[in-house]
Amino acid sequence: xxxxxxxxxxxxxxxxxxxxxxxxxxxQCEACLKWRLIDTVEEYEEIRSRFIEExxxxxxxxxxxxxxxTDIEYDDTRTWAxxxxxxxxxxxxxxxxxxxxxxxxxxxxxxxTPSGKxxxxxxxxxxxxxxxxxxxDLSLSEFNFTVPKIMPDTIPAxxxxxxxxxxxxKKMKTSNKGxx
Numbered sequence: 001x002x003x004x005x006x007x008x009x010x011x012x013x014x015x016x017x018x019x020x021x022x023x024x025x026x027x028q029c030e031a032c033l034k035w036r037l038i039d040t041v042e043e044y045e046e047i048r049s050r051f052i053e054e055x056x057x058x059x060x061x062x063x064x065x066x067x068x069x070t071d072i073e074y075d076d077t078r079t080w081a082x083x084x085x086x087x088x089x090x091x092x093x094x095x096x097x098x099x100x101x102x103x104x105x106x107x108x109x110x111x112x113t114p115s116g117k118x119x120x121x122x123x124x125x126x127x128x129x130x131x132x133x134x135x136x137d138l139s140l141s142e143f144n145f146t147v148p149k150i151m152p153d154t155i156p157a158x159x160x161x162x163x164x165x166x167x168x169x170k171k172m173k174t175s176n177k178g179x180x
Contacts, residue, residue: 051085081148
């Protein structure tokens with residue numbers, strides 16, 4: 001689970017994306033259901049990559065037990081996103097970036113190569129791996145574009161629900177102005 005925070009940088013308006021950074025990595029203890037902050041993205045990815053086989057419990061964190069108070073409260077003071085378990089760790093030298101869409105409907109995943117090329121799909125990853133001799137030991141299965149689910153109860157109040165003609169629920173910005 002990842003609480004998100006709006007970043008300082010601006011993104012192009014036409015992209016439909018807002019740059020949100022993950023300001024904390026948290027996992028929930030299987031035993032006591034308390035949220036524990038994880039210090040680094042690498043440690044978080046390690047836990048996430050083995051979550052089904054080795055569910056997280058408080059005692060896996062140094063000097064922490066289920067008797068200790070929660071590290072962070074799950075509430076609507078920040079937007080939360082829930083990762084799927086067992087997503088592989090990002091390969092060494094690569095960066096995995098998650099970007100929240102403006103309408104808070106979902107996130108998009110990107111990988112950046114050691115040379116700085118941004119990849120948006122597995123087909124691009126496959127092409128890159130086949131063309132770069134330094135990547136001969138990497139497998140396509142080490143890359144995963146599955147994105148965390150935005151937790152609807154933590155989406156900011158100024159974002160409203162719009163029911164489309166096809167029946168899907170989508171979020172949209174609401175006006176702060178009165179009825180005009």
